[in-house]
Structures are given as C-alpha cells and as structure tokens.
Amino acid sequence: MALIVQKFGGTSVGSIEKIRAVAERVLKERQAGHRMIVVLSAMAGETDRLIGLARQMQHIPDPRELDMLVSTGEQVSIALFAMAVKGAGYDAVSLLGDQVAIHTDQMHTRARIDSIDADRINRYLDQGKIVTVAGFQGVSDNGDITTLGRGGSDTTAVALAAALHADACEIFTDVAGVFTTDPGIYDKARKIDYISYEEMLELASLGAKVLDIRAVSMAKRFKVPVHVRSTFGNTIGTWVVDEEKIMESMLVSGITYSKKEARITVKKVPDQPGIAAKVFLPISDAGILVDMIIQNAHEGGLTDMTFTVPKADYERAMEILHKVAREIQAQTVTGDQEIAKISIVGLGMRNHAGIASTMFQIMSREGINMMMVSTSEIKVSVVIAEKYTELAVRALHDAFALDKENLPQEEVD
Structure with missing residues (x-):
C-alpha cells in the first residue's frame, strides 16, 4: 500500500464533469489499496475572475485582502471533489491550507512554506478517507490566509509529499509530460521518460511551464519523486528524480526558450570600482x-554594461536607469524588447566538451x-532576435538529435 499525492490543475477541474472524472481516476488508485491525498487548483479561469473583481475595487488590490479573496477558488474545487467521491460511495474530506496548517511566511500573494503539520491528514488517512487539500494557500503565524x-x-x-513521506507525487496537467522542447514549435519534440532535478530546475527557470520552479527545488531538497503526466490519458509521463537514478544521461536533455525578457545596455559607463x-x-x-550580464570595455576607462530583465519590468x-546614467555620467541607456533567450540543458554537458x-x-x-x-555546468543560454x-529551436533540436533516445555521445557533431 503506497501513499500517493496527486495534484490536478485548473484545466483538469474546469467543470463539474471534469471534477467527476478526476474523482474516478483517484478512486481507481484508492481501489488498488493506496492511500490518497489530492491537491486541487481553482477551476480554470476562476483565479483570474477573482483578481478582476478585486481590481474593480482597488487599482492595486491590498495583498492581504487579495489572498483572502482568491483563496476561495480552491475551496470550491476541493468541496465539489469531496462530494463527488462521497457520491460514488467512498469517504473523503476537504481541507483548506489553514486547516491542514500549511505554515508560511507573511509575504502575501507570494508566500513561502515554512512547515506543515501532518497529524490531521494522517488521522484522516488512518480512517480510510481520501484527503483533498486546497493548493496554492497556507496560513501565516498571525493566522492570516x-x-x-x-x-x-x-x-x-x-x-505535502515531503512532509508525509509519500511514495510519489503525481502532477497531472494538460500535457503528457516534459518534452525535449515545446511541441507547439517543433513536432519532433520527444517526451522525456526520466529527467534529473537539476535539469528540471534549469528548464523551469528558463521558461518551461510544466512545473513550478519552487516545486522542483523542494522535490530536490527532500528527494520527492515527481511524476508529471496528463489528466486526459493513462500513459506514463515524465519522472523527475535524482541524477543517480538515471542510468544514462543525454548530452542535451532539452531546449527551452523565453520571449519574456528584454535587453538593456548602459553605454560608456566609467570603469571604476563601485559603479x-x-x-x-x-x-x-x-x-x-x-x-544575464556582460561588460565590454572601451578605451579611455569606459565600459558598456548589458543585461536582461523581465519584459514586464522593462x-x-x-x-530607473536613465536617472542612474545621469548620476554616474554614463553616455546613454538603450534597450531592446524584441529578443528571445534560447537555452540547451543537459547533465551530459558536465563531462563532454x-x-x-x-x-x-x-x-x-x-x-x-x-x-x-551565459553558461553554467549543465546549461548554455544565448540571446538572439525574437524573430x-x-x-533556432528546431535547428538545435535536430543538431543534438533530441528526437532519438539515448544517442551515444560520439554521434553528436
């Protein structure tokens, strides 16, 4: 008998029919003898709807009250799921983040988890209940949501999987797993069976949207096996695991891209300490x-500083930088929003020149x-024109033969 945590996102619970389908999937695992914890997001579009309501009241909503408002989306999902399970003749209980006691810091709208009390969940599991928990939320030390x-x-x-020492954490989404690149860009993209925490961290940080980077970081820290798979099928997805559990590493495991960055250059900056x-x-x-940051020196004790920032902050x-440039007597500040960052990631890069x-x-x-x-031990990133x-993605995918599994190193030119 295994303890399994399953998470279903908003598209998976976007309607009454989909919630019933999720309940049926979970019940198959329960019928196989497994103890089940189910984490649900709000129904698709609900969080955005609630944020829209908040902005009708305040141009910039108060963070505490915004958390109070948007957290109601998950409450609806978990209650309906528990009803679906009970309607099928099984027992379930729904719990909000504060009821589980998912303790966080006080940073509203982007809180970090400090600890989780597992006692209440364990009691319900011992009673044979399927426990469904509201995702995305917790409670601060002063009792605020x-x-x-x-x-x-x-x-x-x-x-939750880490706190309860679960055997696996399954993340159900609308894609079949982690792919070598975005299948929407290249139809040769291949689903990866196993990927290391390190590679997944890099991919998540570089724009891959399959897993949240904080979730990958936590899985790595506590060695939680994570299985990314599709809600709408029964095929095996991608396992995110320790490097030691991967028998053979590809030179390059994946190629990712981001069009959400902008490039800024502060030109002819005095090349002095502290600048x-x-x-x-x-x-x-x-x-x-x-x-990414690069610096190019000029004659006469001047240098250019070029770096990237999120396009939303451009x-x-x-x-800010126009003011700074005047203060430090730089020549000018230029920028470019029509860029993209292309990155290749792979454990095999550690040992192969x-x-x-x-x-x-x-x-x-x-x-x-x-x-x-820019480079790291298992990553190379370049900035190019967005067009x-x-x-670039297709050419690199072909060059590293990512549509083929376990290609020997010597076959990559």
Whole structure:
C-alpha cells in the first residue's frame, strides 16, 4: 500500500464533469489499496475572475485582502471533489491550507512554506478517507490566509509529499509530460521518460511551464519523486528524480526558450570600482530581477554594461536607469524588447566538451546573431532576435538529435 499525492490543475477541474472524472481516476488508485491525498487548483479561469473583481475595487488590490479573496477558488474545487467521491460511495474530506496548517511566511500573494503539520491528514488517512487539500494557500503565524503565487499548487503537492513521506507525487496537467522542447514549435519534440532535478530546475527557470520552479527545488531538497503526466490519458509521463537514478544521461536533455525578457545596455559607463553597484542596486531595490550580464570595455576607462530583465519590468527599469546614467555620467541607456533567450540543458554537458561550440556553429550556420551568452555546468543560454526563436529551436533540436533516445555521445557533431 503506497501513499500517493496527486495534484490536478485548473484545466483538469474546469467543470463539474471534469471534477467527476478526476474523482474516478483517484478512486481507481484508492481501489488498488493506496492511500490518497489530492491537491486541487481553482477551476480554470476562476483565479483570474477573482483578481478582476478585486481590481474593480482597488487599482492595486491590498495583498492581504487579495489572498483572502482568491483563496476561495480552491475551496470550491476541493468541496465539489469531496462530494463527488462521497457520491460514488467512498469517504473523503476537504481541507483548506489553514486547516491542514500549511505554515508560511507573511509575504502575501507570494508566500513561502515554512512547515506543515501532518497529524490531521494522517488521522484522516488512518480512517480510510481520501484527503483533498486546497493548493496554492497556507496560513501565516498571525493566522492570516496566504497564497503562494502562480504555480503554487505544484509546490503545495510536493511539500505535502515531503512532509508525509509519500511514495510519489503525481502532477497531472494538460500535457503528457516534459518534452525535449515545446511541441507547439517543433513536432519532433520527444517526451522525456526520466529527467534529473537539476535539469528540471534549469528548464523551469528558463521558461518551461510544466512545473513550478519552487516545486522542483523542494522535490530536490527532500528527494520527492515527481511524476508529471496528463489528466486526459493513462500513459506514463515524465519522472523527475535524482541524477543517480538515471542510468544514462543525454548530452542535451532539452531546449527551452523565453520571449519574456528584454535587453538593456548602459553605454560608456566609467570603469571604476563601485559603479556596477550603483547601476544594479536601484534595480534590485525595485524588485526587478537581472539575469544575464556582460561588460565590454572601451578605451579611455569606459565600459558598456548589458543585461536582461523581465519584459514586464522593462519600462520601469529604463526609467530607473536613465536617472542612474545621469548620476554616474554614463553616455546613454538603450534597450531592446524584441529578443528571445534560447537555452540547451543537459547533465551530459558536465563531462563532454564541445557542446557550446556546436550550439554556436548551428547559430552561425542559420545566420542567427548571438547578442549575449551565459553558461553554467549543465546549461548554455544565448540571446538572439525574437524573430529567429522557432528557427533556432528546431535547428538545435535536430543538431543534438533530441528526437532519438539515448544517442551515444560520439554521434553528436
């Protein structure tokens, strides 16, 4: 008898019929003798609807009251699910985040989980109940309802699996698993059977939307096996596991892209100690994340600083940097929102030279200029013009033969 945590997203519970279908799927596992914990998101579109209501009251809704409002979406889902299970002749109980006692910090709308009390859930499991828990929410030390931000239900599920030492955490979504690249861009994209926590962390941070990065980080920390699979089929999906459990690593496991970044250059900055801090500290204080950074030196003690920021923060970043440029006597600030970041990720890159050079050769062959480059142990990222995104992804996918499984290293040129 295994203890299984299953999470279903908004599209999986988007209607009464879909909630019944989810209940039937869960009951098959229960009938097989497994103890079941089910984490549900709000019904598709419900969170956005509630945020829309909030903005009719306040242009920028109060974070505490917004959490109070949007947390009601999951309450509807879990109650309806529990009713569906009971209607089928089995016992179930629905619990909100504060009833489970999912303790978080006090950062409303993007809280982080500190701890979980497992006693109440264990009591219900011992009574033979299917326990359904509201995803995305918790409770702060002062008793306020908090929410974990977008993708928070994934994090709830993994955190519960860790706290209860579950045998597996299954994340049900509208895709069949983790693919070598976006199937919407390239029909040769292949579903990956096993991927390491490290690779999944990189893919999640670089734009892959299958799993929330906080959920992957928590799964890695507590060694929770995560199975990403489709709600609408019975096929095996992708297992996210320890590197040691993967028998053979591909040189490159996946290619991802992001069109949600912008490039900013502060030109002819005095090349002096402390200048970089004067440039980036105001950006940090504004809560804007800086990703790739390069610096090009000029003659005469001047340098250019180029970096990327989220496209949503571009206008605010430019406003801040124009002021900074005047203060440090930089020449000007320029920007480009029509960019994309293309990244290749793979554990095999640790022990094999030439991956980056192959990527650069492919970009050159296709006539794609690389504006920026960054690398890590298992990742290479380049910034290119946005119009070349699909071409770059397809060319790299072919170059590394990602449509084939377990390709020997020597076969990749």
